[in-house]
Amino acid sequence: MFKAVVTVMLKKSVLDPQGAAVERALKSMGHSGIGSVRIGKSIEILLDGRDEAEAEARVGDWADQLLANPVMETYAVAVEKLK
Amino acid sequence: MFKAVVTVMLKKSVLDPQGAAVERALKSMGHSGIGSVRIGKSIEILLDGRDEAEAEARVGDWADQLLANPVMETYAVAVEKLK
Numbered sequence: 001m002f003k004a005v006v007t008v009m010l011k012k013s014v015l016d017p018q019g020a021a022v023e024r025a026l027k028s029m030g031h032s033g034i035g036s037v038r039i040g041k042s043i044e045i046l047l048d049g050r051d052e053a054e055a056e057a058r059v060g061d062w063a064d065q066l067l068a069n070p071v072m073e074t075y076a077v078a079v080e081k082l083k
Numbered sequence: 084m085f086k087a088v089v090t091v092m093l094k095k096s097v098l099d100p101q102g103a104a105v106e107r108a109l110k111s112m113g114h115s116g117i118g119s120v121r122i123g124k125s126i127e128i129l130l131d132g133r134d135e136a137e138a139e140a141r142v143g144d145w146a147d148q149l150l151a152n153p154v155m156e157t158y159a160v161a162v163e164k165l166k
Contacts, residue, residue, distance in 0.1 A: 029148065035129030040125045049116065
């Protein structure tokens with residue numbers, strides 16, 4: 001059994017109103033030293049597989065087909081083996 | 084400058100309809116070997132700080148105050164130094 005985490009973020013060129021709202025909220029609470037805030041999705045998938053590489057390739061296919069919108073989003077896949 | 088990633092997930096005991104919908108969609112597309120899918124938020128914050136530990140502590144405070152709902156969600160903070 002593997003745990004894959006797909007992190008889907010808006011492309012840097014795409015406005016992220018949710019992140020901007022959180023950034024403003026943190027600053028209005030008096031916090032300083034904040035550069036920028038961006039908010040995306042973290043998708044945790046438990047799956048069977050032969051090995052990490054095979055699981056990662058399958059999850060990458062799923063991201064291309066369903067999980068991420070290639071027009072506006074980028075994604076990264078991380079896979080770890082569960083004991 | 085540090086990059087902090089706060090991953091906010093629903094607690095395991097809380098129903099995740101978005102994750103369940105993606106799980107059903109993947110299965111209906113013919114994919115197999117899927118255990119479960121859960122969807123949370125990935126919040127990327129760029130911030131100044133003295134060192135990793137200090138930055139992580141500050142972001143942890145922000146998560147408690149604003150980013151996560153302690154009734155329904157758990158969070159994890161990861162900090163890396165940017166060159």
